[in-house]
Amino acid sequence: MGYSIRSFEDGDAEALAELGRAAIGAIGPDAYSEEQVDAWLSNFAGPEVYQAQADAGTQIFIATNDDDEPVAYAMLEETGHLDHLYCHPDHTHEGLASSLLETAALYAKYHGITHLFTEASEIAKPAFESAGYTAMKKRTFEIDGVTITNWAMVRTIETATGAKVPA
Structure with a gap:
């Protein structure tokens, strides 16, 4: 199966x-x-959030299968915050997370974003580390009274001119 990466299109929100x-x-x-x-899951975004994010300028990079169906995606806000990175369970271990993170880094490089930052789940942390992100600290927070942890992570981006800008 072949994959390609494209930007969000109208009609993608429900699938994402x-x-x-x-x-x-x-x-x-x-x-x-x-x-x-x-x-x-109880607090996960509904389709309306994806459309609103895209309308607000958030870049949503989507990995698709041969039928142009979304199988993984990443959301990159104008601030450099990488808000989502999800891969459908039928398409894990295919390098899609790495490809999406590299796409986000290239976008950042050519749009003057000097660093990317995220809150990575325990599951996503290794993919972010492989993509050059550094774990800054483990975070603990609550959703509906349930304690959950994730990782504050950052990646410095080399600018298009070649100068490395510190995060």
Whole structure:
């Protein structure tokens, strides 16, 4: 199966919401309890959020299969905040997370974003580390009274002129 990466298009919102929910439900239990996964799912974005983010200028990079169906995606805000990175459970271990993170880094490089930052789940942390992100600190927070952890991570981006700008 071949994959390609494209930008968000009208009509993608429902598929992205379903993809994210499928990823959390299937992969989340690898690092989080059932109670944590349920809390995460209860507060996960609906389709309207994706459309609103795209309309507000957030870059949504989508990995698609041969039929142009979304199978993974990343959301990059204008501030350099990488808000989502999800891969459908049927398409993990295909290098899609790495490709999406590199696409976001290239976009940042050519749009003057000097660093990228994220809050990575325990599951996503290794993919971010492989893409050059550094874990700054482990974060603990609550969703509906359920304690969950993730990692504040950052990556410095070399500018298009070649100068490295510190984060």
